[in-house]
Amino acid sequence: MSREREYDKADDRLTRRYEEQALFKDKNKEEFRVIEEVFDRLTLKGMLKLFTKGTIDQLHGVVNAGKEARVYFALDKDERELAVKIYYTHTAEFRKGMMQYIHGDPRFKRIRKNTRSMIYTWNQKEFNNLQLCEDAGVNSPRPYDFIRNILVMEFIGEDGIPAPLLRERTPEDPQAFYDQVTVEMQLMWQKAGIAHGDLSEYNIMVHKEKPVIFDVSQAMLTIHPMAEPLIQRDIQNVNYFFKRKGAEVRDPEELKEWITGGTEDLY
Template sequence: MSDHEHVEKKAESLERRHEEENLMLRKRQEEYRVIEEVFDRLTLQGVYKLLSQKVIDEFHGVVNAGKEARVYWGLDPEGAELAIKIYYTSTAEFRKGMMQYIQGDPRFKRVKRSTRGIIYTWTQKEFKNLQLVEKAGVNAPRPIAFNRNILVMTFIGEDGVPAPLLREVKPDDPTDFYTKLINEVKLMYTKARIVHGDLSEYNIMVWEGIPVIFDVSQAMLTSHPLSQSLITRDITNINSYFGRLRVDTHDAEELEQWVKGESEELS
C-alpha cells in the first residue's frame, strides 16, 4: 500500500469514526460543520489526533479569523482554556511571504517547498519561537502542542472571550504600559534571542494590566542577518504608537541599543 493510499484509508476510517461516535464536537455540531467546510481532510485528521491524545478535550467556536489562520477556543481535559490556531493550507500568497522568514534559520534547513510543507514548517516555527519566549519569561501564550498546521496554546482571556488587543483598548497608564512592553522586547532579544519583526498594537494583548505578545511565527533569531532591520522596525512601531498616546518615548536609537543589551541605562 502506498503512502497516499494509507493516508486515504486512514482518513476514511477517521471520517467513519466521526459519523459513528460524534467525536469531533460534543454539543457543537453547527461549529463543527463550519470547520469541515473550511478545512481539508488532513487538517481534520490533525485535529482528531490532538483530540485522541487528550491535548484537546472540547473544541468550540472561532474567536479570531484572519487571512492566514483561524483561532478557535477550546478546553483541555482539566478544563483549562486553549487557543487552537489552524493555518489555512491553500493560501498561495501567504506561502510566498513565509519563505523569507524561514530561509536562513538553522532550525529549518530542509523545508519542503510545497504549500503544505511550508505551512507545516511555519506552524512548527511558531511553536519553537513560543518555547523560546516562554523559557525567557516573556509574557506570551504558552505553547502546548502542534500537529501539521495546527498550533495549541494557552488562551489569553476568560470564558472564551479573548483579551483585547492594544489597538482596541487604551491602557490605564500608557507610560507604565510602554515601560513594561519595552522590557518584554528586551527579554525577547537578550534572553530568548529572537526578534518579533512585526510588533505593533495589532499583536499585543492587554491582560490584567500587562502586555502579552503573540503572533511570533515570523520572529527571527537574533543571529539572522535580517534581525537588525526587524528590531529597528519593532522599535519604530512601538514608539510611533505610544507617541500618539502622548507618552514621552525614548530616543529610538538609544532604545534599540538598550533592548539589544548594548547599553545599561535609558535616558
Template sequence: MITHRDDLQDRFDDEIAAMGVRIKDANQFKVRDDVFDDVTLLALYKLVHKKHLSVIGGAISTGKEANVFYAEHDGEPIALKIYRVRSANFTTMGVYMTGDRRFSGIGSSRKALIFAWAKKEFSNLKRADEAGIPVPKPLIWDRNILLIGFLGKDEQPYPQLRNATLEDPAATYETIIGYIKTLYTGAKLVHADLSEYNILYGDQVYMIDMGQSVTLDHPQALRFLVRDIQNINRFFRTKTEVMEEREIFTAVTGISNDYEP
C-alpha cells in the first residue's frame, strides 16, 4: 500500500535529484518514519532549494530527541540534525524551556515546542562559538532542522569522550573545566546536560548537544551547573586527580562555597 508519506518522499527524492543533490545510503535515509515526516521533508526540500545541501548521507547518531546525518555543502562536510516532531520527549524539553525568557510565549503544541527547541540549540551554539568554545559551527536553522559543522574525519564522527582513548586525561579534564567556566562567563550559559556522552574527543575537545542549555537567569541554572560539574568529576575521578566540586563551582561563578543547590 502506497501512503501519502511514501508519495511525498518519492517526490522529494526525484526533485532533489533533479537539482543535483545526491543521497548517500538511501535506505538509512528512509527507514525512520518518525524522523522523515511531512514537516521534515518539506523543510529539507526548502534547504535543498536554497542550495544549503548538496549531499545527504547516512546516520551519524541517534539520540533521545534527534537524529544526526552526514551531509555536504559544495563538497564541505556538514551535519544535518533533525529533531523528531512525533517522538521527541515533549515533557523533558519543557523543563529546560520554562524559565528561558528567550522563548516565552511559544505556544503549547508539540510542533511549536520542537521548532523552538531547535532554534534554542542554534542560538546556544552561536553564543558558545562566539565565546570561543569548540562546538559544532551553527550554520542554518529551519523549523526542526539544524545544519551544523561536521566534527570528524573521513565522514566518520569523532568519538564521544566515553569511548575515546585519552592521551593526557589530566589535561583533558582541565580543558573541560575551563570550557565550563568560559561557557558561564563568556557565553552566559550553563550546558545543563554535560557528560561523557555530550563531549566529543578528536583533534580537540568539543561540546555538543546544547538544546537544553540555559541562560544564567534560568531558575534552575545553578542546579544544572552543579550537576554538570558532578558528571565531569565522576567520569574523570578514576583517570586523574579532580578538583573539589565546590571549588570548581566557586571558580566558575564567583559564588562563595556556602551555596547549597
C-alpha cells in the first residue's frame, strides 16, 4: 500500500471513530473546519494511534488556542481529564525560534532541520521536561503520552474548565504565592535539572491557590550554557509581576544563589 493511501485510510478510520463514538460534542461545520485546520494527515494518524492505545477515549473542544499550538479537553476510558496539546506543523516562524533551545541539548543530538521534524523534537522535549518535573516533585501537569506533534498530559482545572492563568487571577495571598513560585523554581533547577526560561504570569496557573508551572518546551538543562541567563530572566519576570501585586520580592542575586545552589530555607 502506498503511503498516500495509508494516510487516506487512517483519515477515514479516525473520522468514523469520531462519528460512531461521539468524540466531539458539537459536530457543526465550524467545529470540523477548526479541527481540520490543525489535524493534517500525519496528525490524524497520530491521533488514531492514541485512541487505539487507549490513551484518549473522548476528544472535546478547544480550551486554548495560541500561535504555536491548540489545546483540547479530552477524557480517557476512566473519564480522567486530559489536556491534548497539538502543535501546528506549518508554522515556519515558530521553527526559527526553536533551534536555540534545542541546540546543545545532549538529549537531541541528531535533528533534522525541516519544520515538521523540529516540531516533533520540540514536542518530545516538552514531554521529557514534564517527566523531569514530575520526578522532582514540581507542581506541573503530569505527562501521559506523546506522538509526533501531539502531547497528552494532565488537565489542570475542573469539568473541562481550565484553571486561570496567574495574569487572569491574583492569588488571595500574593506573598505566599510568590514564595511558592520560587520554591518551584528551585525544585526545577536542583531536582529536575532544568531552567524554565520563559517563566511569567502567562505560564503559571492558579489552581487551588497553588502555582502550577507549565509550557516547559523551551526549558534547558542546567548544564547548558544558556541555563544561567534563562534563570536570571525567570527571576526578573517573576519579581516584576509580584512586586506590582504588593509582594516583598527577594534580591535577584540572593534569589538566584538560593535557587541554583542554596539548601537553607530562604523563608
